[in-house]
Amino acid sequence: MPSPSNHSTTCEKATVVNVAVAVIHYKEQYLLGFRNAAQHQGNRYEFVGGKIEASEDAKQAVIREVAEETGFAIHENTIVKLGRLHHDYGDKQVSLQVYKIELTAPQYEQHKHCQYGLEKQALTWVTKADLLVEKYDLPAANKTMLEWLKLPENITITYPLSHFDDHSDPAVAWLQCHQEKLTVAAWVYVRTKEAGTEKLIAQLTRARPDIHVIVPHHADSQFLGTDTHVVAHHLTHTALMQWFNDAQDAAMPDQGISSSHPLIVSCHDADSITAANKLARARLQQQLPPVVGSFLSPVLATQTHPDAVSLGWETWSALAQLSDIPIIGLGGLSPTLIDQAISYGGVSVAGIRQFLSSQKPKA
Numbered sequence: 001m002p003s004p005s006n007h008s009t010t011c012e013k014a015t016v017v018n019v020a021v022a023v024i025h026y027k028e029q030y031l032l033g034f035r036n037a038a039q040h041q042g043n044r045y046e047f048v049g050g051k052i053e054a055s056e057d058a059k060q061a062v063i064r065e066v067a068e069e070t071g072f073a074i075h076e077n078t079i080v081k082l083g084r085l086h087h088d089y090g091d092k093q094v095s096l097q098v099y100k101i102e103l104t105a106p107q108y109e110q111h112k113h114c115q116y117g118l119e120k121q122a123l124t125w126v127t128k129a130d131l132l133v134e135k136y137d138l139p140a141a142n143k144t145m146l147e148w149l150k151l152p153e154n155i156t157i158t159y160p161l162s163h164f165d166d167h168s169d170p171a172v173a174w175l176q177c178h179q180e181k182l183t184v185a186a187w188v189y190v191r192t193k194e195a196g197t198e199k200l201i202a203q204l205t206r207a208r209p210d211i212h213v214i215v216p217h218h219a220d221s222q223f224l225g226t227d228t229h230v231v232a233h234h235l236t237h238t239a240l241m242q243w244f245n246d247a248q249d250a251a252m253p254d255q256g257i258s259s260s261h262p263l264i265v266s267c268h269d270a271d272s273i274t275a276a277n278k279l280a281r282a283r284l285q286q287q288l289p290p291v292v293g294s295f296l297s298p299v300l301a302t303q304t305h306p307d308a309v310s311l312g313w314e315t316w317s318a319l320a321q322l323s324d325i326p327i328i329g330l331g332g333l334s335p336t337l338i339d340q341a342i343s344y345g346g347v348s349v350a351g352i353r354q355f356l357s358s359q360k361p362k363a
């Protein structure tokens with residue numbers, strides 16, 4: 001449904017141009033256009049997209065723009081909402097609503113040799129790896145989109161040490177379980193609340209150098225000995241709301257929160273999503289590493305929090321729509337529910353038990 005923010009809105013200072021952006025890909029191949037010299041942000045690569053018209057919402061705009069620029073009819077493809085971001089280019093302010101669309105094999109086969117789009121603009125297929133290492137010069141706002149694209153579809157959360165209380169040596173059992181069962185190159189949210197856990201996590205990252213860890217934002221990641229494994233710092237719901245309350249009249253609202261790494265936050269309701277959106281915007285304004293994801297939980301009932309009232313998919317989806325950052329489903333989920341999470345407005349799923357498989361890393 002069109003909303004007042006879906007067309008260009010005028011504030012006292014400047015006009016904000018509302019744009020829908022389509023990150024089109026087939027597997028690891030991503031489609032880039034090239035902005036001609038006369039356009040705003042000209043002579044740069046771009047994702048397909050354009051201005052949202054007053055009569056349409058962002059998703060309708062993305063479908064229309066993709067059809068106009070490439071000829072792809074994507075209304076039957078899965079359209080994954082990544083997020084929304086505001087960028088001030090000095091000469092122009094843009095609000096970008098970003099979607100990811102995977103083409104089918106026939107769609108890709110038909111298009112992969114086309115060098116020009118329907119508007120005569122140059123088009124190029126590039127690998128995800130090249131895109132993420134910023135081999136292509138994109139507008140500055142796209143830096144955050146590339147960070148969002150790094151999020152995997154599954155995130156594993158470590159068991160609390162107390163889960164292994166029945167074992168003769170819980171620490172050894174904790175280490176053995178995670179070392180053996182984390183999937184190759186997994187993103188892992190490691191919790192450090194319990195005494196002794198930091199040492200175990202350091203041992204785990206030494207034994208499994210392929211994994212990427214998300215550490216609590218207050219944890220001094222020096223306990224790992226190196227920062228190379230750390231992909232993000234995590235803010236609990238409580239820490240996020242504390243920041244939000246402190247930020248109401250603070251000049252530097254994110255003092256005390258890591259400025260060295262991207263952030264992942266935890267949300268449970270509309271208030272925390274509002275807080276996360278504010279934090280995401282503050283990070284962009286201060287040119288700090290962005291907020292790249294938000295665990296929104298609990299989607300379903302969980303074994304670990306049996307008394308917590310779950311949101312259910314419908315409420316979860318309505319909350320996800322409010323988020324400016326990619327949403328990760330958490331609570332009673334398994335990796336097989338990724339398609340369902342995407343259809344309800346998320347990008348990834350996370351959890352403990354169901355996310356630890358017995359797949360061993362390659363030697």
Ligand SMILES: Nc1nc2c([nH]c(=O)n2[C@H]2C[C@H](O)[C@@H](COP(=O)(O)OP(=O)(O)OP(=O)(O)O)O2)c(=O)[nH]1
Binds near residue numbers: 048142
């Ligand atoms: N399509 C697209 N636009 C982007 C990206 N990143 C980014 O900052 N933008 C900005 C550049 C422009 O200011 C705006 C896109 O609007 P547009 O494509 O309709 O603008 P345009 O320059 O063609 O303007 P016009 O000729 O239609 O008036 O969003 C991106 O990845 N794709």
